Amino acid sequence: MSESARKFVVGMILFLSAGAVVGWLYDEVVMGLLVAALIALAWQASRLLSFERALRTGNFEQFRVGEGIWEQIFSRFRFERERAVRRKKNYRMLLREIRKSTNAMPDGAVILDANNEIIACNRAAKELAGLKRKKDRGQRVDNILRDPELIRLLQSGDHKSTIEMMSPVRDGEWLDCRVVPYGGDQKLLLLRDVTERIRLSKMRRDFVANASHELRSPLTVINGYLDSLIDDESIPATWQKPVAQMRRQAARMRQILSEMLELSRLESAGAVKSDEPVDVPELLESCRQAFEGHSKVANVTIDAQSTAELRANKAEIETVIVNLLSNAIRYTPEDGEITMTWRSDGEGADLIVADTGEGIDPEYIPRLTERFFRVDKSRGRDDGGIGLGLAIVKHVLARHDAELVVTSESGHGSEFRCRFPAERVVVEPPVPLAGGA
Amino acid sequence: MEASDLNEHISRRFNKDIEDLRNNVLVMGGLVESQLSQAIAAIVSGDSELGLQVARDDYKVNDLEVTIDEECSRILATRAPTAGDLRLIVAIIKTITDLERIGDEAEKIGFLASKLAAMDRPADSYRELKTLGSHVAHMLRDAMNAFARLDVEEALETVREDERVDDEYEAIARQCITFMMEDPRSIKRVMNVTWVARSLERIGDHAKNICEYVIYMVHGRDVRHTLYSDDTGQDSG
Numbered sequence: 001m002s003e004s005a006r007k008f009v010v011g012m013i014l015f016l017s018a019g020a021v022v023g024w025l026y027d028e029v030v031m032g033l034l035v036a037a038l039i040a041l042a043w044q045a046s047r048l049l050s051f052e053r054a055l056r057t058g059n060f061e062q063f064r065v066g067e068g069i070w071e072q073i074f075s076r077f078r079f080e081r082e083r084a085v086r087r088k089k090n091y092r093m094l095l096r097e098i099r100k101s102t103n104a105m106p107d108g109a110v111i112l113d114a115n116n117e118i119i120a121c122n123r124a125a126k127e128l129a130g131l132k133r134k135k136d137r138g139q140r141v142d143n144i145l146r147d148p149e150l151i152r153l154l155q156s157g158d159h160k161s162t163i164e165m166m167s168p169v170r171d172g173e174w175l176d177c178r179v180v181p182y183g184g185d186q187k188l189l190l191l192r193d194v195t196e197r198i199r200l201s202k203m204r205r206d207f208v209a210n211a212s213h214e215l216r217s218p219l220t221v222i223n224g225y226l227d228s229l230i231d232d233e234s235i236p237a238t239w240q241k242p243v244a245q246m247r248r249q250a251a252r253m254r255q256i257l258s259e260m261l262e263l264s265r266l267e268s269a270g271a272v273k274s275d276e277p278v279d280v281p282e283l284l285e286s287c288r289q290a291f292e293g294h295s296k297v298a299n300v301t302i303d304a305q306s307t308a309e310l311r312a313n314k315a316e317i318e319t320v321i322v323n324l325l326s327n328a329i330r331y332t333p334e335d336g337e338i339t340m341t342w343r344s345d346g347e348g349a350d351l352i353v354a355d356t357g358e359g360i361d362p363e364y365i366p367r368l369t370e371r372f373f374r375v376d377k378s379r380g381r382d383d384g385g386i387g388l389g390l391a392i393v394k395h396v397l398a399r400h401d402a403e404l405v406v407t408s409e410s411g412h413g414s415e416f417r418c419r420f421p422a423e424r425v426v427v428e429p430p431v432p433l434a435g436g437a
Numbered sequence: 438m439e440a441s442d443l444n445e446h447i448s449r450r451f452n453k454d455i456e457d458l459r460n461n462v463l464v465m466g467g468l469v470e471s472q473l474s475q476a477i478a479a480i481v482s483g484d485s486e487l488g489l490q491v492a493r494d495d496y497k498v499n500d501l502e503v504t505i506d507e508e509c510s511r512i513l514a515t516r517a518p519t520a521g522d523l524r525l526i527v528a529i530i531k532t533i534t535d536l537e538r539i540g541d542e543a544e545k546i547g548f549l550a551s552k553l554a555a556m557d558r559p560a561d562s563y564r565e566l567k568t569l570g571s572h573v574a575h576m577l578r579d580a581m582n583a584f585a586r587l588d589v590e591e592a593l594e595t596v597r598e599d600e601r602v603d604d605e606y607e608a609i610a611r612q613c614i615t616f617m618m619e620d621p622r623s624i625k626r627v628m629n630v631t632w633v634a635r636s637l638e639r640i641g642d643h644a645k646n647i648c649e650y651v652i653y654m655v656h657g658r659d660v661r662h663t664l665y666s667d668d669t670g671q672d673s674g
Contacts, residue, residue, distance in 0.1 A: 135586055140460060143585040146467025166474060168578055171571050 008069040015040055108175075108191030116140050116154050119186070128191050130169040141189060150177055154189075164194065174198045209264040212257045219257065223250050259388040262319075263371070266395040277309040277426050278317055280342045280351060287321045288340070297329055298336040298355070305343040309426040316396045323389040324353040324416050332357035332413075349425045356413040365406050369394040393418075400424060451516055455525065458508055462529050462536075465501040466581040469536050469543065472498065473577060473640065476546040477570035480563055480633060485554035491547030498540035502533050524657055528650040532584065535643040539577065542636040542643075549629050549636075556626045565612065566633055569605045573637045576602065576644040583651045592648035602641035609634040 016036050023032015047070050054060045063074035108125030117140050121131050142151045147165040159181055167173035176194040179187050226247040281304035288300050328338045332355040341352040364375045372387040397404050401421050408414035479488035509530050576598050583592035613627045652660050
C-alpha cells in the first residue's frame with residue numbers, strides 16, 4: 001500500500017474514531033460515528049464532484065499540489081495521459097515515416113483483402129495504374145484494372161508467376177504485376193514499370209532478325225561463287241585448300257543465320273496454331289535414320305513405351321528431336337549409348353533423350369538454353385555446333401506448353417526430358433478396325 | 438424473429454447477386470478493352486496473325502454478353518428490384534449491348550488489320566489511326582472506370598471527349614479522300630483505312646453511351662440526346 005493510501009486509511013480511521021470518542025463523551029457512540037461518517041462522505045463526495053468537474057473543464061488547479069489521495073490520483077492520471085499522448089505522437093511519426101517511404105517507392109503496391117478489395121495503395125500505384133486512393137477504397141481491384149491476364153492471375157492464387165500488362169494510364173508503357181500473400185488472407189499486388197526492359201528486348205529481337213536477314217543475301221552471293229570456284233579446275237593447287245575451307249566456313253555462317261532467323265521467328269510467333277497428332281516414335285525413327293551412316297556415331301536405340309500421339313506442330317517437334325539428338329551424338333563417344341524414350345502417363349507425356357556421354361557440370365545446367373552459351377569455350381566450334389540448338393528447343397517447347405528438364409552427372413551422361421502436359425497428349429489414337437485393310 | 442433473419446439472408450444473397458453481376462460486366466469490359474488495344478496494335482505493327490486472333494476471340498465477348506443478359510433477366514424475374522437496383526440492372530442490360538458492339542467493331546478492325554498487313558504500308562505506318570485508336574481506347578477505359586466508380590464527373594468528361602474523336606475521324610476521312618484522288622491505285626487500301634477509322638469512331642459513340650447509362654444509374658436522369666452543359670452533373674432531385 002502506498003504512502004498516501006495508508007495516510008488516507010489512517011486519517012479515515014482516526015476521524016471516525018474521533019467522532020466515536022466525541023459521541024462517547026455525550027453517551028451517543030453510534031450517533032457520533034454516524035455523524036463523522038456522514039461528514040467524511042460529504043467531504044469525499046465534494047472532492048469527487050470537483051474532480052469530475054476538473055476532468056470536464058481541464059482545470060486541475062486544486063489537485064496539482066498536495067499529498068492527499070485525490071492529488072495522487074490526479075498525478076497518476078496526468079502521468080498516464082501524457083505517456084499516452086507521447087506514445088500516440090511517436091506512432092503517428094512512425095506511421096508518417098512509413099507512409100513517406102512507401103510513397104517514395106518506385107514500385108506500386110496495393111494492399112488487397114481476401115475478396116481482392118483495395119484496402120490501401122501507395123503513390124506509385126496511383127501513378128502507374130491510375131488508382132484513386134480515397135475513391136477506390138473497398139472497390140475490387142479487378143474492377144479498376146480490368147486486364148484479363150491480371151484477373152486470371154488474381155483468381156488463380158498463383159503467388160510465383162508474374163504477368164505483364166499495358167499501363168492503363170500511360171500509352172505504350174508496360175507493368176509487371178505480381179501477387180504476394182501477406183498477413184492473414186491479405187494480398188499485396190506489386191506493380192513495376194518494365195517499359196524499358198520490354199523495349200530493349202524488342203529492340204534486341206528486331207536487331208537479330210534484321211541483321212540475320214540482311215546478312216543472308218551477301219552470303220548467298222559468296223556461297224554461290226565459292227561453289228563454282230571449287231569445281232574450277234583452273235585455279236592453282238595452292239588455292240584449292242583455302243577455297244574449300246572458305247566454303248565450309250561460309251556454309252557454317254549460313255547455318256548460323258538460318259538458326260538465328262528460326263529462333264526469332266519462334267520468339268515472335270504466339271502459341272502453336274496448327275495442331276496435328278504427331279506419331280512420336282515414327283518421328284524418332286526417321287531422325288535416327290538421318291544420322292545413320294555418319295562416322296563415329298554412338299549406338300542410338302529407341303524405346304517407345306507408349307502409342308500415345310502428341311498434338312503438336314510436327315516440323316517443330318522434329319527440330320527438337322534433331323537438336324537433342326545431334327547434341328547427344330556430339331558429346332557421346334563412339335562406344336557410348338544414346339536412348340530416345342517416348343512414354344506417357346495420366347498427367348502428360350515425356351520425350352527423353354539420354355546419353356552416356358561426358359555429362360554436364362550442374363552449375364551450367366540453368367544456363368544451357370541461353371543463346372550461344374557453351375559449357376566448354378575451347379571446343380564445339382569445329383564440330384558444327386553454334387550454341388543455338390537448345391535455345392530453339394526451349395522456345396519450341398514453350399510454344400507447346402511443355403518444359404525441358406535437364407538432369408546430368410558429370411562423367412556419366414545426361415538426360416534431356418521434354419515434359420508435355422496431358423492436354424497435348426492423345427492417349428488412344430484411333431485404331432483401325434480389325435479386319436480393315 | 439425468424440422472418441427477419443430470413444429477410445436479411447435474402448437481401449444479402451441479393452446483394453451478392455448484384456455485386457457479381459457488376460463484376461461480370463467489368464470483366465467483359467476488360468476483355469473488350471484488351472481486344473480493342475490488340476486490334477489497334479495489329480494495325481500499327483502490321484501483324485496479320487494478331488489481327489486474326491482478335492477476330493477469332495470475339496466469341497468470348499459474345500458468350501459473356503449472353504451470360505450477363507440471362508443473369509439480368511433472372512434477377513429481374515426473381516427479385517423484382519426497385520429504385521437504384523432496378524436502374525443498375527437496366528443500365529447493365531444496355532451497357533453490355535454496347536460492349537458487345539464494341540467487341541464486334543474490334544473484330545472488324547482485327548480482320549481489316551490482317552488485310553492491311555498484306556498491302557503496301559505507308560511510311561508513317563498509320564500514325565493517324567494509332568492516335569485515333571489510343572484516343573478511343575482511353576475513352577472506353579474512362580467509361581468503364583466511371584461505371585466501376587459510379588463517377589458522374591468522369592462520365593461527363595468522357596462524353597465530351599467524343600466530340601474530339603468525331604473531329605479526328607472527320608480529319609482522317611478527308612485525308613483519305615485526298616489520297617484516293619491523288620492516286621486511284623491506292624483506293625483499295627485507303628478504303629480499308631476509312632473502315633477502320635469508321636469503326637473506331639463508332640466505338641467512341643458506344644463508349645459515350647455507356648457513360649450516359651452511368652449518369653442515368655447514379656442520378657436517375659436520362660441525358661441522352663441532350664446538350665451537355667456544365668450543370669448536367671448536378672442532381673436535380
